[in-house]
Structure formats: C-alpha cells, structure tokens
Amino acid sequence: MKTIVMIFALLLTVTALRAQELPPAQWITTTRSQSATNTWIAYRKTVQLSAAPAKALASIAADSKYWLWINGKLVVFEGALKRGPNPQDTYVDEVDLAPYLRQGENTIAILLCYFGKDGFSHKSSGRAALYFDCMAGNTPIRSNRDWKTALMNAYQAAGAPYPNWRLSEPNLLFDARSERKGWEQPGADVRWMEGAKELGLAGVYPWNRLITRPIPQWKDYGMKAYRNAAAIPAVSSGDTIVCELPYNAQVTPYFEIEAEAGGHVQIFTDNYYPFNGAESNIRGEYITRAGVQAYEHLLWMNGHKVFYVFPKGVKIKSLRYRETGYNTAFSGAFECSDPFFNRLREKALRTLYVTMRDNFMDCPERERAQWTGDAVNEAGEVFYAMSPSAHQLIRKWLHEVVSWQQPDGKIYAPVPAGNWFDELPCQVLSTLGYYGIWTYYLNTGDKATIADLYDGAKKYLMLWEPDGTGLMKFRGGDWTWGDWGDNRDLLPMYNLWYYIALDGMERMARELNKPADAARFGADRARFHTAFNARFWNGAAYRDPAYKGKTDDRTQALAVVSGIAGREKYTAIMKIFAEEQHASPYMEKYVFEAMFRMGYPDEALARHKARFSDMVGDDRFTTLFEGWGIGEKGFGGGTVNHAWSGGGLTVLSQYLCGIEPLSPGYDTIRIMPRPGKMEQASAVVPSVKGMIRSAFTNRNGRFLLDAETPAASATVIAIPAAGVKKIKMNNKIAWANGAYAKSGVKAFGTEDGYVRFLVGPGKYRFEAEK
Template sequence: MVIFEGGLKRGPDPRNTYYDTVDLSAYLTKGNNTIAVLAWYFGKQGFSHVDSGKFGFLFECITPGITLATDASWKVIRNEAYQTCPPPLPNFRLPESSIRFDAAKDPGLWYTHNFSAQAWKNATELGRPPMAPWNRLVQRPIPQWKNSGLVSYLKAPAFPVQYDKDTVITCTLPSNLQVTPYLKIETREEGKLIEIITENLMGGGEPNVYAQYVAGKGIQEYESYGWMNGHTVTYKIPAGVKVLDLKYRETGYDTEFAGSFTSSDDFLNRIWQKARRTLYLTMRDNYMDCPDRERAQWWGDEVNEGGEAFYALDTKSHLLFKKGMYELINWQKPDSTLFSPIPAGNWNKELPVQMLTSIGYYGFWNYYLNTGDLKTISDLYPGVKKYLQIWKLKENGTVEVRKGGWSWGDWGDNIDMDLLTNGFYYLALQGAANMADALSLKEEAFEYRQMMAKMKATFNKEFWDGSAYRYPGYKGKTDDRSQAVAIVSGIADPDQYPALRETLKKEEHASPYMEKYVLEALFKMGYADDAVERMKKRFADMVNDLNYATLFEVWRAGNVESWLRGTTNHAWSGGALTLLSQYMCGVEPAEPGYASFRVFPNPGSVKNASAGMQSVKGMIKSRFTNSEHLFTLEVTVPKATTAVIGIPVEKVSAVRLNHRPVWKDGLAVRSRKALKYQGVEKGRILFRVAEGTYSFEAVKYKK
C-alpha cells in the first residue's frame, strides 16, 4: 500500500479539484511493476464536497527515465463487490455512503503483480486537465493521513471464537478515534451478513455511516475503507461464523501532540486533554464541526479549533488552517459575500457573524500572528476587504445587522444579536487593520482604526447601562456573549471591569462554542479564579463523564433533550485548552511568527501549572509554582526569538533569576547579559530575555 485514502474532497473553489503528489521510488523494483488503484466515486453532494458529476482518475509519472500516464491502455473494471448499505442512509450533509461489500463478487487479488487483468476493459480516455468537470488541478496542501496500520482493540474477546448463534461483539478503542474496522473470519457457507457500527451511528441525532460485509466461503479478511468514529466498534456476527480476528486501523491528520498542559488541578488537566482529543478527532480533509453528523468546515468552529491547534499540536497542523482560509476566500461569491461550510455542493448560506469571526482578529489574524506567513495574508486580504465593504454603517459608526442566509449567532437564547454582530464586526476591523499594517497599507489601516474608534465611542455612550452593554430595543436577559466580545476586543475599558465581572458571574446563556469568549474575558480582566470557577461549573458534565474522551456540542445540564440531538465530539467546545495555555501559563505571540512572545502567567489560586507548545521558532515552555511566600516561573525560550517575562507584582518584594537578585522593591538590582529589565506595567514586573532557560523566583512579603 502506497497511499491509503488519497485524494481530497472537492474542492479548492467551486469548480476545481485537488490532486496528490507521492514519491513511488521506494516501492519500485527492477523488472515489471504493477500500479493498481481502488478508486471511490461518491456520486453525491455534501457539506464537505462538491460532486463533479462524473467519475475520473488521473495518474502521471513523468521523469527523465520513465513516463507513465493514464491512457486507453490502462485496464479498468467496476468492482461489483462494493455496494451501498440499505437504510438508514447517511444524512444529506455527508457525501460518503455506508459501504456494503459482497465477498461473492470479489474479483480477487486484483492489486497483486501476478493477477491478470486482460479480461478487463480498456479505460475510456477523457482528456487531459484542465478539462470539465474537474477543471484546473490544485496540489494537495496538507499531508497524507497518519496511518497506524492494523492494530488490536484495547478490549476484545480472545480469538478465535466459533459462534453458534447470532452474537454482538463490542470492541473497545483506546479513545474516540477515526477508524476503518477489519475482520478475519471463517464460514462454511456464503451469504452470512456481518454489520459493523460505532456508537455514533446516530451521533448528532441523524444517521451517519456504518458498514456491512456479506461473507463468502472459507477463511477471508476484510477492511471497510469508509472511516467512522467512536469509542467502540460493534460487530454483529451471525450464527455459524468463526471469528479469527478483529482489528482496526486509525487514520487521521498527520500531526503530533507536541503541546502539553499539567497543573495541580485535576479538572483543568482533564478538560485540556479532552479538548485536545476532540480537536484531533475533528481534523481530516478540513477542520470540521464533528466527525459523525456533518464533517463540515463551519468557520466559527474552525476559529476555535485553529486557536487550540497552535497550543496542542505541531506546526504541520498550521497547513489545515491555511487550507481552510484559502477555501473560504476562493469560494467567495460574486456579490462578495462569504459562506461556510465549504467545500459544499448542497449549501450556500452566509452566516454573517461566523464570517466576521473568520476573517477577523481570532481567525485570519491569529493565523498570521502564530505563523508569520505573510504570503497567505497577502493573497487573501483583498477578499477580506471586499467582504467588509458590503456591510453598511450607520451614522453613529455601528453596522446594520445583515441577515445573510442564516442569521445565527450562537445556540441558545438571550442573544443580543445587534450587539453581538457589532462586536464581531469590531474584531473583524481589528484583524483587517493589523493585516493592512503587515502589508504596508497604512491608509487602509488608519481608516479601519478610525471606524473602530467611532464604534467604541458609540458602544460606551449609547449601549452601556452602568453594569453591562445592551443594544437599544433588546428585551432579553443580558447577553453574556456580547459582554465577552466587548471585553476581549478592547471596547470595554478597565474601569468597567468590576461591573462586567458581576454580570458574567450571573449570566449563563452562551453555548460551549461562545463560552470560550466569556472565559477569555474573565482571564483578560484579571479574574483567573472566576474563569476557573465558571469553567468548572459549566463544563462539569462533559469533563467528569468517564464514558466520553471528548467534549459535547451542547450543555447537558437541564437540557437533556437538546443534548441528545447534539454530538458528543464537537471541537468548538475546546476553548479552555487555548485559555489554559495562553492565559494561565501565559504564553502568547507578541509579534507575528513568534519574532517575540510574552509569558505572562495568571495563576489565580492554582498552585502550579506548566505548558509546552511547538511554535514556528521551536518549543516554548512555561512552568510556575505559586505558594504563600514564593512564586516561581521557569521559561524556555527557543533560538531566533526573544520573550518578555511578566511576573505578577502583587505582594512581591524581590525577584531572583537563577538564585541571583535582579529586582527589589521596584528597582532593578543589576543588569545581566541575557536579561533586560523593562519596568513595572499593568501589575507585572517585566524582563526581556533571549534564547535559553530561565528560573525566576518572586519573593512575597510576609504578613
């Protein structure tokens, strides 16, 4: 096997098609070689695929020594063993079908060198690209899948086992995984039907994929190539079948769990770990909302997921975010509107708030801030600018709410939609201004910031009621989401923080998706303990449920009916991962591409915590301990960058670096080659350091 499930779903834009490049040299031997391909044509649309309307296959290998290319000399046959399972059919969002395989129709070892394909028909030559319906070919921008090979289940019966009656075997996976299930059986008669499902067959309340195998006679092996996900895989074995072995293959996006987080608080450790597992489970062709019901690149979800990946995964994960960014702009409609999910063959509705989130500060700008990839920003910024220009401004500087195709701000109720939309428009302007600065478009950056200044003035003059923001005419309860966006965007000023803190203590309307912004607002205002307390209260059901390795789409507490319709693996719920690494352990980029970064820990009452992340400059580590009389901070700074270390100044009388004094009672004690004192600012003692590992000790005043 050279490639397992190559070929990305269509497409890079509404017309064109991805292609793969692979190095075959290690597989070729002297003499005759056989290249054999099993191709799958979906034949239907979905939320992650636009159907070309026609099956086609292209292969080209052109080197100085050899030329191989698909033409009419290639042999082809339809493998009649592959069929479609009967209902329940996968819901309309999924382009994949449930695969049924009838072993009696299997053409045999068609992929081996000794197999004769002379009886097969010659391929029909359709032409050379670019040609309809596949049009221009675009090289795959992400790696091929990580592939575990076939491995044994964590828990399964001891094999072989002869079953004399119909039996259900449920095998346990080590976590919630993307898998292709495998079986090896023996039976004396053909036609025995084996069904294979996971517990997510109805994940999200609607049918997803499953598999069927119709046995032949004798000993046989089969792997169902349509991936499914779950904590368990269940095989329904009919009487008279001897099971020789059951295994699975895990495949998924090729990235490593390079980031880490641990602390003295077990709940925080578990929510970070569950968020990471949920994140990885929603990565494949694209960032997706869930791996069962939809597999769709909703961009509100991708913003959260991309932010988590910077802290949890290695830098190969950046390519998936980048792919999604190009797709979002390349699918831009002639009227300049944007929509997601894309790629999509049966969806085209704009969700205006999600689109603002995508192109704004937490979307495109956050990608550039973490990667320093200016070319991508340069390529995509014109599309961002066009989208912002379709929004109409009122005289007071705020925007008119656009309904788009679906006026959606969040799940749940008490959504102050006008306020929320304006908050995310402000964040979109912030991202656009920063991108314009990076591209040396100073006049455009200035214009964006003028718009921001006018919006902020209106927010604080017309929407602030002394305890919270509220759009005129809104009648619901105070919207915690909108307060959070005002805080994280910088619309709210520090003198408003105490009142906003009390508001966020009592208002709980955000879904797990928007809860990320609420928790971030509390961290940003300096109320780390409030953030942790709210995180524990709201996410308790998800984190404490030992039956799931992942986080849910909706809250379960008091809302069981809604929870049953949601998925149990939705990465938009993983914002806590980002916040614990970025705010509690304090690591975040200060300049694009980590040309410099900050380590400003916010320990609250947590006794110790540590985080590691693989930045584009290398591994960064932050570790603190926090006791009554001493705060210690250990930081690792990689090569080719610098860091500003921010020690919380409250109650601190002296600071030592590697056991030597560097600060006391407001003054630097002495300068050192690797360290530059930068004063006290916003409650932190600041030091700039170059590459290396540093151990700070902050001595606190004794009572």
C-alpha cells in the first residue's frame, strides 16, 4: 500500500512539472481576421480532465468583449473591461471555472466581439484576439494553436446611421441565414473551424501588460418579460412594437419568432433618437432565416422602452430582455415626510445605477464617458446608496485618472479614451481634492490607494502657476468649461477648485506622513484664503472685478463648501442664492450642500425642489436629466439620464439626516441632523464598518432621534438645541438647562446650536423637548 501511495504521489509531481514545462498561453486569433470594426470570432477547445478540479482560476483577456460557455452552460455574460487601465495596457478577468468543469471531456467555447474603434471610454488595441490561461487542478488549459477558431460571419456591421463618434461600440447586424447554430455546445460539428494563429505571450504589443480586473463581473438579472407583455401582438402588422421596461436599464433585447427567410428586423430604444442628446446611438438589426428562431442582441443598450420592427406577417412567440448591471446592492436608504424628495432620491439612484458599468458614465447612450467631474458626484452618491462592492468602481476611476497622466503632468478628462486628449482643469481639480480622492479615503480607509495616487496628484498641482498675490494664474487647459450654462465667473471658480484640491492634498500628506508637503500645502492654503477674500469679495458677493455677467451662484457655493467664506458672509450669500440660479444640475449639488452647511435647511430644500421639480415630476422618465430640460432645453444636447444631477441623494443623507464619517474608514462617525421644518426623515448608510441608521421625528416642539451605529466605530451624535430645555438619551436625562447631566453620559460639547454626545456601537434614542 505504501508503495502505491508513493507511486501516485510521484505521478502527481511529474504531471505538475510537465504542466509547468508546457508552453505559456498565447494571444490567439483566426488567420482570416483582418481586425475590422465589429469583428466577431468563435474559439473552442476540448479538454480531458482526470478529475473535477477543486480550483481552476482562469485568466481571460480580450479586445474587446467575450462570452464564455463551459460544457454548453453560459458562465460569463459579456466578460472583459474596455481597454484603458492606462494608455498602453489591457485588463484581464480572473474567473474560477471549477464549478463548471467535470471529470472527463470538457468543452470550452468563447465568442469574442472586437469593437475595432476608439471611444470616450475605450482605447482600441487595433487587433482582435483572445488570451486564456487556466490551471484546472494539474491540467493546464492555455490558448495556443491547438484551439479552434473561426470568424462568425453572421455578426456584421449595420449600415448608416452609425453610432456617434464618441462610442466605441458598433451597431450590430445579425444575419441568421449564416448562423452557426449550437457551435458552443459539446459534441457540435466544428469542422468549419480552423487552428488558431498565435500572436505572442502575455505582455506582447499591442495589448501589453495584463492588469487584473478591479471590479466584479456584471450582475445578470436574467430574462424578464416586458411590462406590457400581454399587449404584444401574436403576429406583426409591420408597425413598430413598443415594449415597456420598468425603469431605465441596461438591457440586451431578445425575441423568438417564426418568419420567412430574408426579413429585416430593427431593434432600438427610446434613447436611440428622441432623448439622447440629438445624436444617433446604439441599435441592432437582424436578417431572418426560415422557420422558428431566437436571438439575443448581445451589445447592451438602455432606455425606458425597447422598439422592435418586424416584417408584416412574422409570428411573435416571445419578446423579452435581459437586464445586466454593475454587481452591487442598493443597501442604502432614505425616506422623509416630503414625497418630492423621496421621488428625487429614487430617480437619482436609478440614474446612478444606469451610468455604472465598465466605468462611471456621464450618460449610458450618447457617450458612456468617464468625465471625471461627473464621477466625483457619482462617487459621493455611491457611498450613501450602494454596498461596498461599488467602491471598487470608484477606486478604478481614481487609478485610471492618475495612470493616464502625461509625462508633463497633464491629466485628461475623460479617461479611458482613444479619441479625446484634452485637459479639463476644473473637473481634474475636483477629482484630486477633497471631494475626489480624500472623500474616497474618508469613506473607505483605503490608505494604499491614496499612497498610489499622491505623487500624480501632486505633480498635476505643480502645473498651476502662482500669480504672486497668493492666488493662481488662470489655467484654462484644453477646454475652459467650468459648467454648462451662462454667467460663469471662471477665474474665482477655478481658483476655488484649486483651493479644494490643496485641502485634499494637505490632508493626504498628513495621513501619509509627509510633514514637509503638509506644511507647504497648509501655508499655501493660508495665503490663498486671505488673498482670495481680499481680491474677490466685494462686500456683497464673490466676483472677479473684470467679470461683467450676473453674480455666479456656483462661485458662492464653492466659497462656502471650501471654507473660504466665513459666517459673516452667509447672509449676503444667501441673498444671492435666492436671486441667482445659473448652476447646472451638476453644480447645483454644491449649492444645495452650501446652504445646508450655512444653516439654512428649509431654504436649501425649497431651492432644490424648485430647480428639480420639472424633471422629478416628469412621469415619462425614472432618471434625472443632464440639463434642466431635455432636447433643446438641455445643456450639451441634453440626455435624460445623467448621474451628475443626483447630488441631492448625497446631501439628503449626509446633511438632512446628518450621517458622515469624521475619520477615515468610519472609525469615527457623526450623526448631526439638520431638520429645519422637515417633520420626519430617515437614512441608512452602508458604510465599510456596517450599517448606520438615523431617523428623526420633528413636530409639536419635540425632536426624536433614533440612531444605530456599527461595531468598531465611535459616534458623535449632535442634537439640535435651539429652544430645547432637556434631552434624554435612552429615557435618561442627558442634558438639561444648558448643562450635561452627571449620569455617565459622555459629553462632547455644544457647537453651532447643537448639543453633542460621544457614544459607542449600539442603538440610541434621543428625545429633545422645548
């Protein structure tokens, strides 16, 4: 028996050694591929396994997307990330195939889609190919010339009109008459496929280094019926069939029909033309074969409705759709006694989710671009709405912004991109400063990431030149933008964004133990503070003396949230907020926040309601617009799903309900509601430490706060004290007549009209009576 065991062990060792000696994985393609736009390639490999492996981690890379089947089962739906961890390299997926492999024969089938053009969120390598490397137990499965490959000629490029120039994705036409039906299934006849062509090892040009995918695979919600499924006709009349989605979603439309050969089918959404910024976007076409046939359009599109146009007489057996999206949970919550803000938050959340996938997007149909200022607002919303898996998309965005930095220090927006190389200074500064990198660290405690980003952020700030007065010379960059809309007072606005970036850099320098840098940034901030007020405050507003337009509300908001504006200026600034409304929905977030921070919650809520009333009240859409209207009324063409408009989601939880981190990673929490006249509001925040809950009732001279804090965090709870005579904590007097009770409660002092308590993890009820 002992001898048998030794022989078995020796065989395992020899097998493992042979696996290591086998040639490494290659990038592979088919010899017939010309890497034209919209190239689709099938790959297939049959493997014998002596046993089902306990682990089989596969590294899979592609330009541009792939679908993976193991033994006929779909395992990965739309794998690979658009290229762009930096200007040269490629993302690689890691997928555990062990649950799908078995003892004996195993069939691996992969369908690859090569976009073949650059876009605002993708840099094409210029070549269609696949890389696959897996150790299934002791058996290597590696892409090489032994794989079978073939062009999938049924997948073709649709004709004009083409997707607008910002999009890397093509319009897809599928000709079912050329379909290789069932090719991905075990036992299929694949004599039409040929041996693969090897192009080089991992690291070879043009794909270069393989960077591990930093975000999860997509969440697949499965096939679903349309809301109006019962009204779908059994036979096409030749007219457009309008199918209703429950909300704006990322979908791949599906149909099953019976038709004659050669019929032409069109598939698109309501975002293809009417509500998309007035440019053509993604659509699909299909040519029928004779008989019953089913088809799923694999390149996702989005909208509230899906339109199918079938030839007259086609029998419709089923119209459905698959929803996919970023793999996170909507773990946060908000609810209040004003239905408007409940609806605002609901629409903001839907807008945020439909603008998340490979990267944060400004909009999911016209551009799919990671404009970095948009991502600042989106990241803030994520922390209050979604489970921590969404933090990985924020980290990916920040790494990409800095990894695309040019040797001279310039940073582009958007990135990744293969056809846009311009600096957008205001958005870059917002990313590198308090609201970008620092807010990420404050919410996650991920010090490794700020260490990675610090030098690049510092290098960019060094591009800005002092003007000799303590302020900075105007740096317009390649696109001097500031915001959509008119009356933009750009010189003070850009200087304020620089100051906010200095704030973030000083905090990071202290956290990373860089005292010399911290001292320098601190001294720069002190000089800047004095110089800015001396130059731009005219006694009634912050204005550039050379600026001739109406007073810019954006500039006043940034002065408040940056800390440049002192309390003595708040009354004057509030007068401006009451009279001037120039900010886009993007910058309105900072106005909303500024008004709360100044202590005007009722006025803040009233302004936000007035400005967003049209889009929140528009029952045609479940998402928020790019501008205050749509079409010609919208900025930049105006899309109906722009996550930069959802800043209210952040402000309602952070300021109305008062939940925010005081130290990185929520080691210390503050719950400081700013209720104004709001009678009731509650929020749940899915922090990295656990769920945080805040719920207040504010009526009849009594303020009641229920709070729940997670383990491993200390919490400062602040109770509004205006006119309050006593405060109870868990039914015991904690504060009365201006003094803390001697009952063991941990006092944290009074400030800004609040009485503050320091508590540990647990549930608390505070009652304040006037």
